[in-house]
Amino acid sequence: MERESMEFDVVIVGAGPAGLATACRLMQISQDSGKEITVCVVEKGSEVGAHILSGAVFEPRVLDELFSDWRDNGAPVTTAVTHDEIYLLSSETDSKLMPNAFVPKTMHNEGNYIVSVGNLCRWLATRAEALGVEIFPGFAASELLFNEDNSVKGILIGDMGVGADGQPKDSFMPGMELHAKYTVFSEGCRGHLGKQLIAKYHLDNGKTPQHYGLGFKEIWKVPAEQHEQGKVVHTGGWPLTDGASGGGFLYHMEDNQIAVGLIIDLNYKNPHLSPFDEFQRYKTHPVIAKYLAGGERLTYGARAITKGGLNSLPKMSFPGGLLIGCDAGTLNFAKIKGTHTAMKSGIVAAETLAKAMMAEVEGGKDLDCYQTHLEESWLYEELYKSRNFGPAMHKFGTFLGGAFNYIDQNWFGGKFPITLRDEHPDYAQMAPVSAYSKIDYPKPDGKLSFDKLSSVYLSSTYHEEDQPCHLRLKDNSIPLGINLTQFNEPAQRYCPAGVYEIVEEAGKPKFVINAQNCIHCKTCDIKDPSQNITWVTPEGGGGPNYPNM
Template sequence: MEFDVVIVGGGPSGLSAAIRLKQIDPDLSVCVLEKGSEIGAHILSGAVLEPHALAELIPDWRERGAPLNTPAHDDTFLFLTETRSYRLPTPPTMNNHGNYIISLGNFVRWLAAQAEELGVEVFAGFAAAEVLYDESGAVRGVATGDMGIGKDGAPGPNFTPGVELLARQTLFAEGCRGSLTKTLFERFGLRRDCDEQTYGIGIKELWEVDPARHHPGRIVHSVGWPMDSKTYGGAFLYHLEDHQVAVGFVIGLDYTNPHLSPFDEMQRFKTHPAIRATFEGGRRISYGARALSEGGLQSIPQLTFPGGLLIGDTAGFLNVPKIKGSHTAMKSGMLAAEAVAALLAGGGGAGGEATAYPAALRQSWLWDELYHARNVRPSFHWGLWGGLLYSAFDYEVLRGRAPWTLRHRRPDHQTLAKAADSQPIAYPKPDGTVSFDKLSSVFISNTNHEENQPSHLRLTDPAAPIAVNLALYDAPEQRYCPAGVYEIVRAEDGTPPRLQVNAQNCLHCKTCDIKDPTQNITWVVPEGGGGPNYPNM
């Protein structure tokens, strides 16, 4: 199948790019590929939306029924100890006046409808599994994965070959740690002139709470307990409409203690006296997890290459101090679309490079925003108190214009200390009221994979999980995975332990691909449509 533009990923950046392309030139043929079973099935975010980019893309979004139903109006910033909470001044970056608490999944479903009205072809349930190149080495499109392949690698009775989607320009909007984007980094050397990317894992639940405990528009952020002062992390509670509250916990994947479990930290957080009351008498609706790119401006790679470019969180446009990335992702998609449309209109395209895109970024409010925020996340390499003090100084005194840029020196997989040198963490047993176990949580994520397919979690060295990870780090994959995918099985007959990979549980968060200390795990796409099916996340 041939198109003018193929976009890999149906999130905010990919759909914004598609809409902008058709707004500029309705005759362009534009296709969006989404690996989830439907648009929004794999989308997970807090989410508080700053509507700046939306107003630029679709000025009449209110009249078109955009699902921005809950204006934010009440910001609270807490420091937690194990038993107490202290209200701190809300940082200026966390002032959400004029923003909206939303379901990002419902928002991108609405964006997809706007794109389809303009003639964009949206293909959900098709996972882009391979980048295609022409004879000169330029990107010429992608191929979707074969379906109906058995665990033995042989075609089964329902085998359907993948489809090649060829394009004059291909836009990669895969989100954090995109599997195809990783291959582009290597092939074109896109990360050679930037800092290491640093990541976080966000774990989220959606609750229906007692109406007496529900306050639409209320936003609560917290730092401190249950994290120690050396570990970057924090939590949020967002009160949406319909008596729903989104609760989430984000932990930087540069943490050092291999005994730490992000999932269990999140469950423990909900038991705090200042937090628990919101959820008692309520009902958990959904659960999910996703990695996010936290490196900021200094970690943004080269964005263009022959035949294509990177947009959204796959490139790393999250504004960490704001805890927002949807508006920046959308803006990057819009600017990319404008550069690609100009390239195609000028007779370029196949094999060409839209170099006007990074130039336009540097002239936009997006770049200015990330420039002013660039030193906040790396300042937390000094710990919680060092980060808070520096961030206050940077924003209040320097106004984000420091004559220096703090760096990210090490990738996250190199930060773990040895298990023998680290403090074990005793997590309380879930109470089944506000805290829960992993498997019951995965159940409400509606995760499903065709079981008779090759594992999409590839081990480069099958011996490394036991010889290295278990021996040195007490198998941290058992804990950093929020879905119980990785399990050390010890037989009663005394045979050596082995790693069992429960790939059918995978939430597609990509944490294993990021945090594995030997980089032995490679996440690739499963059959299209596999994975979680988030209803309102």
């Protein structure tokens, strides 16, 4: 097919914190130097921020670096953290408040802010456009383009108006090629092009496998007497027991709103476990329920989190571009924060790219110097100090792992003379269905706990139904032939949106994919024990439409 193309100096895939920080810093350098740099950002969501979901407590130091005037220019960073509480939940009713003296330094939030990262990205987009960046929301980067020397040439925007049968509809519009001297991939966790780049260029050679969590988040409007603006609550323990780990959070935002969530490590073993139902149970614990009771649930969403840290961080440069932010895995899981680190990786990327272009280095060259620049920044130092957090939690569990991390962070400043590693991929941890008893989850009460479909409704998810399925099976026989018999097909449970079902048809089980429900969390791509599901981009603009997550 003959396709139109556009040329830019830099194409950025994904209008998240990392991508937008890259775009803004590039244009600042362009203006300061007087050398024109053309920058384009493509975003698969219907608008900037539509697919962004994060807790989130934000460290503003990176914003000070990027826009020192942010406080006076409408940045949605206004709710300062007033105090922290950390609870260990020992059962569905019992808890202990952790004394402040025993809290790891990484969990202290003095000087930080409770924010909507979606709204932060919307603000960053306005600053980027004011600097001259072209932003194209509603356009999904579907394929990689390569030069003859095997370097990345750019990306292909996915075709619009293709039917489920693969044939063009009346509304068909062919995708455009975007060519660049350098292409930056900032798709977020488990980016589908980033995944291909890591495999093609062997960027993860010598690294421990990447590790992931599944994060849930809801925003509630609560009675004023139950609200303490600026309060941050973190929890560990219940309901995640019996080989499952993770932690919960509750953040008091402005306007009597509370963000509540649960992060579940995707290395859990029990195939009967339903992350969604664990989150529903979590909200019934007295420590959490006392704030939500009588409130109204406004929004719901879920998203996978890249949390392997420094030990799993791939090489972030390749011929013709860079892999940044959560697409690579720069999140600091010891802090449960990734926005400031993603943005810093973008700033370093912009400065590296600008030097390369101003030195007239051809786009086909590998930007090996990016690693050096990264290691010279505070980002690398921060990730190094936190390198043991995840492996300690995986090896020793919530309580002993927490004790190890307290010693590592508070006594050794993150420089404990041992580096722990978790060499086991998350998907390979799932045990046979016979190894665990079935979990009987309580029915939702419609007050604190809810079902999947009503939750997905609150995510405002929409896909054009007559389009090719964006959840690809490598082998159609595996869901019933292997996953059902060995694991009772866990896709029915690990998906937080009810995408996968086993139904009975003519007396036989049938595997059904309800792709229109997909909220783009990528959990299926990560946790499927047979690694049979590949998530690819659907038609641009599809997916959730988060207002302020």
